[in-house]
Amino acid sequence: MNIKDIARLSGVGVSTVSRVVNNHPDVKKETREHVLNIIKEYNYIPNSSARVLKQISTKNIGILIKGIFNPFLSEMVSIISKKIQFEGYTMLLQHTEVEEDDIESTLRFIKERKLQGVICLGGKFNDIQEDTFKHIDVPIILTSINLPVAMNNKQHVSIIDINNEEAAYKAVNYLIEKGHKDISIMICDEKEAASLERYKGYCRALEESNIPFDKENVLKGHYLMEKAYEETIKLLQNKKPTAIFAVSDSMAIGVAKAITDSGLQIGQDISIVGFDGMDIAQYYTPTITTVKQPREEMAKLSADLLFEQLNGNKQSISILLDADLIEGNSCIEI
Amino acid sequence: MNIKDIARLSGVGVSTVSRVVNNHPDVKKETREHVLNIIKEYNYIPNSSARVLKQISTKNIGILIKGIFNPFLSEMVSIISKKIQFEGYTMLLQHTEVEEDDIESTLRFIKERKLQGVICLGGKFNDIQEDTFKHIDVPIILTSINLPVAMNNKQHVSIIDINNEEAAYKAVNYLIEKGHKDISIMICDEKEAASLERYKGYCRALEESNIPFDKENVLKGHYLMEKAYEETIKLLQNKKPTAIFAVSDSMAIGVAKAITDSGLQIGQDISIVGFDGMDIAQYYTPTITTVKQPREEMAKLSADLLFEQLNGNKQSISILLDADLIEGNSCIEI
DNA sequence: TTGTACGCGTTATCAC
DNA sequence: GTGATAACGCGTACAA
Numbered sequence: 001m002n003i004k005d006i007a008r009l010s011g012v013g014v015s016t017v018s019r020v021v022n023n024h025p026d027v028k029k030e031t032r033e034h035v036l037n038i039i040k041e042y043n044y045i046p047n048s049s050a051r052v053l054k055q056i057s058t059k060n061i062g063i064l065i066k067g068i069f070n071p072f073l074s075e076m077v078s079i080i081s082k083k084i085q086f087e088g089y090t091m092l093l094q095h096t097e098v099e100e101d102d103i104e105s106t107l108r109f110i111k112e113r114k115l116q117g118v119i120c121l122g123g124k125f126n127d128i129q130e131d132t133f134k135h136i137d138v139p140i141i142l143t144s145i146n147l148p149v150a151m152n153n154k155q156h157v158s159i160i161d162i163n164n165e166e167a168a169y170k171a172v173n174y175l176i177e178k179g180h181k182d183i184s185i186m187i188c189d190e191k192e193a194a195s196l197e198r199y200k201g202y203c204r205a206l207e208e209s210n211i212p213f214d215k216e217n218v219l220k221g222h223y224l225m226e227k228a229y230e231e232t233i234k235l236l237q238n239k240k241p242t243a244i245f246a247v248s249d250s251m252a253i254g255v256a257k258a259i260t261d262s263g264l265q266i267g268q269d270i271s272i273v274g275f276d277g278m279d280i281a282q283y284y285t286p287t288i289t290t291v292k293q294p295r296e297e298m299a300k301l302s303a304d305l306l307f308e309q310l311n312g313n314k315q316s317i318s319i320l321l322d323a324d325l326i327e328g329n330s331c332i333e334i
Numbered sequence: 335m336n337i338k339d340i341a342r343l344s345g346v347g348v349s350t351v352s353r354v355v356n357n358h359p360d361v362k363k364e365t366r367e368h369v370l371n372i373i374k375e376y377n378y379i380p381n382s383s384a385r386v387l388k389q390i391s392t393k394n395i396g397i398l399i400k401g402i403f404n405p406f407l408s409e410m411v412s413i414i415s416k417k418i419q420f421e422g423y424t425m426l427l428q429h430t431e432v433e434e435d436d437i438e439s440t441l442r443f444i445k446e447r448k449l450q451g452v453i454c455l456g457g458k459f460n461d462i463q464e465d466t467f468k469h470i471d472v473p474i475i476l477t478s479i480n481l482p483v484a485m486n487n488k489q490h491v492s493i494i495d496i497n498n499e500e501a502a503y504k505a506v507n508y509l510i511e512k513g514h515k516d517i518s519i520m521i522c523d524e525k526e527a528a529s530l531e532r533y534k535g536y537c538r539a540l541e542e543s544n545i546p547f548d549k550e551n552v553l554k555g556h557y558l559m560e561k562a563y564e565e566t567i568k569l570l571q572n573k574k575p576t577a578i579f580a581v582s583d584s585m586a587i588g589v590a591k592a593i594t595d596s597g598l599q600i601g602q603d604i605s606i607v608g609f610d611g612m613d614i615a616q617y618y619t620p621t622i623t624t625v626k627q628p629r630e631e632m633a634k635l636s637a638d639l640l641f642e643q644l645n646g647n648k649q650s651i652s653i654l655l656d657a658d659l660i661e662g663n664s665c666i667e668i
Numbered sequence: 669t670t671g672t673a674c675g676c677g678t679t680a681t682c683a684c
Numbered sequence: 685g686t687g688a689t690a691a692c693g694c695g696t697a698c699a700a
Binding site: 043045046047048049050052053068069071074075077078081093094095107108111112113114135225226229253254256257260279280283284285 | 377379380381382383384386387402403405408409411412415427428429441442445446447448469559560563587588590591594613614617618619
């Protein structure tokens, strides 16, 4: 069932059917209705591949999101999608596998789908070069993606992110100011970019306060509740820090449970600071002190920037937002 | 930059380029390498629209998932995707908006992308008719989707779900057996299908034990932590049930926090049962008793069934799995 | 082993 | 207001 069939069945030409399907005004009312009836009757649905192939401008914006399961990024998608719809564009959402090369995927995505612009949420772009996107003439926004600082502002992309190092620094300093000296950190692993930046912030805070670094205090939770739980249980069998800083809220929950299960009290015995500002931090008991990433702002900024560039303002910029500490009841002064 | 350009630049015909791109064996080694170099040099990426348009069988399996943010469904996607890859197919993931007509979307998805099969995760298919998918000759699996019982096994689709009514019935009975008589329920709203089924199970359990139904005991949390929290706070200002059954774990967390914030103790004062079996139920303090949906099994079954049908076994079936209660520490005997 | 030519389903251009 | 027809970029049968 294609456009030709419908044309034949309706007794009109293919162009008329095309006009009806695309809501062009220059079709007689009766003709339009008749064709619509036939379309309805035979369940005709235009082949999108053929359309994209033929169309010059698709009015498609791509969203490339790392992984299928990331509540943090998901929430930003909904905000962005509203803006895209409002502007009369269509959003194409695509996920990338964890191992996938994100630069390659972005390039593919743009060319394959004839996109007018892309927003990438999360992912690794470490191998980005000055000329990586040189031949691409559509705006690219990298949101919540950690980039080598040297690249900022230099290539044909914009960057919206928080200052991970600084945010983590503030969080750890908060603990230090409360008198904590033996502070563990739950990172993802040695490689993950955001986790690494936060780890650097942790190190800097310790250093500035002349607190010796203890490598036993570094735990790897892979952003998983379960792994964070296990690692914390293990840690507590050997030593008892006065505070644990987890670089994600999900890991903070794992840490919290491990503390409770070890017969200790959150806050009283061991203070906890998380990272992200997910709802659960606020609804856990006790509420978890966490570094809140300005998700809404990042999402809005990304979408606005994209359309500004689409509408002529060709400037690529790079913005690092601040992330503020939201105090809960998981930390005490000692 | 298209296949013709590459052919010209490589000094070969388009078919040779096509063969190289698609890894066909019948190309001389040097020719292949030469063409690959040109492709690399000019960053050529084949236009997927043109490919799909031309291809007869795409070896594409579609996954249609309701909403962008649903941890429960996301986890199933990863399991299904592995099977699809293993079978040498490609997975196309598409999200549907909350208000979208899911039947329409499924039909669109299949025709637009020339799919070999679809798995729908979540969504509303209430308007499904016996002949809705009559003209579709590819397998359709509806997973975690509540369907009017009368439709089971009758049309051209398979259904994998849990028995929501029964599972909820068991959960509420568990509370009743522990001596609870004043049991509140936190539903999504009056319309959402799964929530409705679970609500029915709640009613049946009360009825069978001759516990009078109190409409004050029905709260609407819209599957949101925040909403569930607010509604519970409101409830507790008027009355104090001995137990609350939330039809999702996220709402159970909201309920839990509200209880704590009202100066009451979870379990001791008010027992809680959740639904879904999300990680957080296990990592909350106290652990939340919850009805665990067999996500892995549902996902595996869906994928296996799809490929069985693809490989000739054309039977459509409908399977309702059991969901078991996982005991935590959020309920006491009274 | 390689090249030519046609058709996939649609939209855009032009003629009527 | 409507219809014929040439692209869009690719895969493939068939010819060489």
